[in-house]
Amino acid sequence: MHVRVVKTFPGLLPADDDHPYRTGAHRPNLTEVDATDLTVVAGEIPEDLEGVYLRNTENPILPALGRYHPFDGDGMIHAAHFHDGVADYRNRVVRTEGLAAELEAGEPLWAGIVDSPALSKRDGWGARTRMKDASSTDVAVHGGVALSTFYQCGDAYQLDPVTLEDRGPAPWARPAALDGLGVSAHLKTDPRTGELLFFNYGTTAPFFHLGVLDRQGKLTQHIPVPLPGPRLPHDIAFTERFVIVNDLPLFWDPALLARGAYRARFAKELPSRFGLVDRRPGQAQGTVRWFEADPTYVLHWVNAYDDGDLVVLEGFHQSNPNVAPRAGDGKYDILNRSIDMHEFGSRLHRWTFDLRTGTTREERLDDRCAEFPMIHAAFTGVRHRFTYAMVGAPGGFLFSGLVRYDGATGEQQRYAFPDGVFASESPFAPRTGSTAEDDGYLVTFVSDLRNDTSECQVFDARDLARGPIARARLPERISSGTHSCWAPAGELRRA
Numbered sequence: 001m002h003v004r005v006v007k008t009f010p011g012l013l014p015a016d017d018d019h020p021y022r023t024g025a026h027r028p029n030l031t032e033v034d035a036t037d038l039t040v041v042a043g044e045i046p047e048d049l050e051g052v053y054l055r056n057t058e059n060p061i062l063p064a065l066g067r068y069h070p071f072d073g074d075g076m077i078h079a080a081h082f083h084d085g086v087a088d089y090r091n092r093v094v095r096t097e098g099l100a101a102e103l104e105a106g107e108p109l110w111a112g113i114v115d116s117p118a119l120s121k122r123d124g125w126g127a128r129t130r131m132k133d134a135s136s137t138d139v140a141v142h143g144g145v146a147l148s149t150f151y152q153c154g155d156a157y158q159l160d161p162v163t164l165e166d167r168g169p170a171p172w173a174r175p176a177a178l179d180g181l182g183v184s185a186h187l188k189t190d191p192r193t194g195e196l197l198f199f200n201y202g203t204t205a206p207f208f209h210l211g212v213l214d215r216q217g218k219l220t221q222h223i224p225v226p227l228p229g230p231r232l233p234h235d236i237a238f239t240e241r242f243v244i245v246n247d248l249p250l251f252w253d254p255a256l257l258a259r260g261a262y263r264a265r266f267a268k269e270l271p272s273r274f275g276l277v278d279r280r281p282g283q284a285q286g287t288v289r290w291f292e293a294d295p296t297y298v299l300h301w302v303n304a305y306d307d308g309d310l311v312v313l314e315g316f317h318q319s320n321p322n323v324a325p326r327a328g329d330g331k332y333d334i335l336n337r338s339i340d341m342h343e344f345g346s347r348l349h350r351w352t353f354d355l356r357t358g359t360t361r362e363e364r365l366d367d368r369c370a371e372f373p374m375i376h377a378a379f380t381g382v383r384h385r386f387t388y389a390m391v392g393a394p395g396g397f398l399f400s401g402l403v404r405y406d407g408a409t410g411e412q413q414r415y416a417f418p419d420g421v422f423a424s425e426s427p428f429a430p431r432t433g434s435t436a437e438d439d440g441y442l443v444t445f446v447s448d449l450r451n452d453t454s455e456c457q458v459f460d461a462r463d464l465a466r467g468p469i470a471r472a473r474l475p476e477r478i479s480s481g482t483h484s485c486w487a488p489a490g491e492l493r494r495a
C-alpha cells in the first residue's frame with residue numbers, strides 16, 4: 001500500500017469531547033489521502049469486481065453552534081476503487097459553501113437539526129431554512145459524476161467518482177435553477193431511461209416538488225406535487241409507470257411550527273398517503289393518484305414495480321416512529337434511541353396499490369428489525385427478488401450485521417460482524433459479465449474499534465454467512481458512516 005497525504009484539516013473539536021457521535025466509532029477524520037494497492041489482510045479481491053464503492057459520512061470539522069446531532073456533520077466521501085484484483089482508497093471532505101464560510105470565519109455559523117434556526121448567524125439552506133447544507137447524507141452517481149447530497153435539501157455537490165476531485169455544485173440544483181428549493185438526498189437513477197429522479201420539500205406551499213434530469217444531465221422537469229402541509233419525506237421510489245411520493249404522518253408539529261419551533265411529531269390519527277405520479281411519456285405526466293395505508297414513517301424504500309393493475313412498493317415500515325424521552329434519561333439517551341432501528345422498529349414491508357379499486361394491501365415481510373436496503377441497481381423500478389439490508393447494533397446508530405432476503409423463497413441469510421466491528425450501507429456490486437440478479441458482491445467499509453483499524457470488505461452476495469471473502473486494510477480507521485453506492489466500471493467508462 002502506498003499512501004499520499006493530500007490535505008489535513010485543523011482539529012477544531014474540543015479535546016475533552018464526550019459526544020458519542022464525535023468519538024469512538026464516529027471519531028471524525030481530518031486527513032485526506034490517496035492510497036493505492038491496499039494491503040489485503042485476508043482472502044483475495046476478485047478480478048471481476050470492477051468499479052467504485054462510494055460512501056458519504058457525517059464528519060464534523062468544527063464544533064456545533066448549539067447541540068450536535070450526528071446528521072449535522074460535514075460530508076466526507078470515502079471511496080474504494082476496485083480494478084485488476086486490487087483496491088485503491090481515497091477520501092475527501094465535500095467542499096460545501098457552508099464549510100468554507102465557517103472555516104473562513106473560524107467558528108460555526110449554523111445551528112443543527114435539534115436547535116432553533118434562529119440560533120444560526122446567517123441565512124443558509126435547508127427545508128427549514130437557516131441550516132448548513134452539510135452534504136453529508138447520501139452519494140449517488142449519474143452520468144459519470146458522483147453527487148453528494150443533504151437530507152434537509154441543498155446543493156448536489158459534484159465529484160469525480162474515481163479521483164474524488166471536487167467539481168463544485170451541480171448547476172441544475174443551484175438556487176437559480178430550482179426556485180431556491182435545492183434537492184433532497186436520495187437521488188434515484190432509472191437504469192432503463194438513464195434519468196435521474198429527485199425531489200425537494202419545505203415549509204411553504206406546495207411543500208413538495210419532483211424533478212427529472214435526462215441521461216445527459218439536463219433538467220427536464222421540476223413539477224409541484226402539492227401536499228396538505230409541510231412534511232418530512234426522506235426517500236422516493238419509482239416504477240416504469242409511476243414515481244411514488246409519500247405524505248407520511250410524521251412531520252413538524254404545526255402549532256409549534258407556527259411559533260418558529262421545529263419538532264417532529266407522529267400524528268398517528270392520520271393515514272400514510274402514497275402519491276403515484278404518472279411518468280409515462282405521452283400520458284398526463286405529473287397527474288397524481290393518492291392511496292392510503294396505516295400510519296407509519298419510512299426512511300428508505302427498497303424498490304417498487306408495476307404488476308398489471310397493481311403497483312408494489314417495498315420499504316422499511318416503522319412500528320414506533322415517535323421515539324419519546326423517558327424519565328431518568330441521560331444526556332444522550334434520547335438521541336441514541338431516536339436513531340436506533342430497534343426503537344423505531346423498522347421491518348421489511350410491502351404495500352400493494354390496486355389501480356382498479358384504489359385500495360392498499362399491506363404485508364409485513366419479516367419480524368426482525370433492519371434498514372438501509374440495497375438491491376441490484378439494474379432492477380430498480382422492476383420486480384426484484386433479492387434485498388440486502390443492514391442490521392443495527394441496539395442502542396444507537398451503528399451497523400453490526402448484514403441480512404439478505406430472498407423474495408421468492410422467503411429464505412434469509414445473515415452475517416454478524418465481530419463485536420466492536422461496525423459496517424456501513426453495503427451496496428450490491430454485480431460481477432463483471434454477470435446476468436443473474438444475485439451474481440455479485442456486497443462491499444462495505446468497517447470500523448474496527450478493537451484494534452483501531454478500518455477495512456474495505458467484500459462479501460459473496462450469494463453466501464453472506466461465509467463472512468468477507470476479501471479484507472483490505474485502509475490507511476487509518478475511518479469514522480462510521482452510512483449511505484453509499486456502487487458505480488460499476490462499465491458504466492463509468494460509458495459515461
Ligand SMILES: [Fe+2]
Nearest residue numbers: 234299300483
Ligand atoms: Fe437516508
